[in-house]
Amino acid sequence: MSYGNPSQYIKYLYVTEECRDSEYASQIIRNSKLPVTVIGNREHPTLAGRYPQNLTEGKHHLLLCRNRGQFFKPCPATREYTCCEYQVLNIGMGCPMDCVYCILQAYLNNPWISFFVNVEDMFAELDQAFATYPETFFRIGTGEFADSLALDSLTCFSPLLVNYMRDKTTAVLELKSKSVVIENLQGLDHGGRTLVAWSLNSPPIMEQEEIRTASLEERLAAAAKCADWGYQLAFHFDPIIWHDGWQEGYRSTIRRLFEVVPAERIAWISLGALRYLPSLKAIAGGRFPGSTFFYEEFIDGLDGKSRYFRSQRVEMYKLIADELARFVAPKTCVYFCMESEAIWKEVFGYTAEDRGGLRAMLDQSVR
Numbered sequence: 001m002s003y004g005n006p007s008q009y010i011k012y013l014y015v016t017e018e019c020r021d022s023e024y025a026s027q028i029i030r031n032s033k034l035p036v037t038v039i040g041n042r043e044h045p046t047l048a049g050r051y052p053q054n055l056t057e058g059k060h061h062l063l064l065c066r067n068r069g070q071f072f073k074p075c076p077a078t079r080e081y082t083c084c085e086y087q088v089l090n091i092g093m094g095c096p097m098d099c100v101y102c103i104l105q106a107y108l109n110n111p112w113i114s115f116f117v118n119v120e121d122m123f124a125e126l127d128q129a130f131a132t133y134p135e136t137f138f139r140i141g142t143g144e145f146a147d148s149l150a151l152d153s154l155t156c157f158s159p160l161l162v163n164y165m166r167d168k169t170t171a172v173l174e175l176k177s178k179s180v181v182i183e184n185l186q187g188l189d190h191g192g193r194t195l196v197a198w199s200l201n202s203p204p205i206m207e208q209e210e211i212r213t214a215s216l217e218e219r220l221a222a223a224a225k226c227a228d229w230g231y232q233l234a235f236h237f238d239p240i241i242w243h244d245g246w247q248e249g250y251r252s253t254i255r256r257l258f259e260v261v262p263a264e265r266i267a268w269i270s271l272g273a274l275r276y277l278p279s280l281k282a283i284a285g286g287r288f289p290g291s292t293f294f295y296e297e298f299i300d301g302l303d304g305k306s307r308y309f310r311s312q313r314v315e316m317y318k319l320i321a322d323e324l325a326r327f328v329a330p331k332t333c334v335y336f337c338m339e340s341e342a343i344w345k346e347v348f349g350y351t352a353e354d355r356g357g358l359r360a361m362l363d364q365s366v367r
């Protein structure tokens with residue numbers, strides 16, 4: 001059963017001293033209807049237990065603070081694999097949902113969730129990037145270290161970003177989520193510069209391994225609404241996981257996707273088989289002892305992450321790519337996230353380079 005809006009899971013709210021008088025932080029505090037604790041600028045929420053056991057409790061705690069680093073930077077990809085050259089906009093860290101395979105469990109050692117309220121600095125950084133590189137076409141995503149929409153009913157952040165992007169003719173924004181908190185997107189004059197994207201999976205994976213996320217039907221219904229509101233869409237089959245009945249699972253999700261969502265609204269669909277840092281297996285294995293997918297056989301990839309054997313990846317990719325090919329619109333770019341040219345060739349019959357490079361393929365599908 002679906003949990004609904006995942007921001008309901010936040011029970012404790014904190015704000016740093018330097019942000020307590022910010023108009024934006026005050027608005028989030030009012031929206032939350034929670035009592036707020038003011039803490040020092042270098043302090044953090046105090047949680048019982050030690051990392052990683054306290055990751056579960058940390059999902060109840062949200063800290064409003066400043067981002068002291070960069071907001072905007074390239075996605076941390078690996079040279080050995082074909083990368084889409086995405087630009088990451090870092091709006092915060094952590095997420096109230098709890099996917100068993102979530103890489104953030106191993107990346108971030110803070111169990112609490114952070115949201116950065118100094119958005120004026122973020123927009124100044126974006127202004128500067130657009131002014132410095134007027135010839136570059138930017139594809140920007142906020143879903144790298146957080147879910148793009150999970151906290152949106154509290155933060156009302158999406159309208160700020162969608163409105164900012166409206167007239168940026170050399171960029172598109174991708175809001176990627178496993179929630180269906182889309183209310184703030186309705187009625188915005190987005191100028192076609194924002195795509196709304198969902199991660200999809202085989203039904204048993206969504207039900208058992210993605211805790212507090214929206215169900216398949218909810219995600220697809222939300223996507224159909226966004227299409228009605230004029231947004232372009234994207235979908236990510238990532239991580240593709242080997243499990244009993246995976247063939248029918250992925251096929252049924254794809255069939256349902258194209259029954260509910262207009263194919264011509266989909267700009268791109270990515271495929272990526274499960275890959276993980278070795279430390280994640282120990283962390284997630286301890287937190288979710290009922291999950292068994294980490295105990296398949298894996299090899300070490302060139303990026304130090306564990307991956308399925310090539311033959312297994314190709315088998316899964318081929319089935320999914322063949323099923324997608326039955327329904328997908330000609331303009332939609334179907335691509336691999338972090339796979340080698342050899343896999344592209346084996347599954348699609350061409351490499352990204354044959355088509356001008358992945359970046360060009362994606363830019364084309366959305367322009």
Ligand code: SF4
Pocket residue numbers: 094095096097098099101102103104145146147178
């Ligand atoms: S929705 Fe994304 S960020 Fe949130 S727990 Fe799942 S994988 Fe991690």
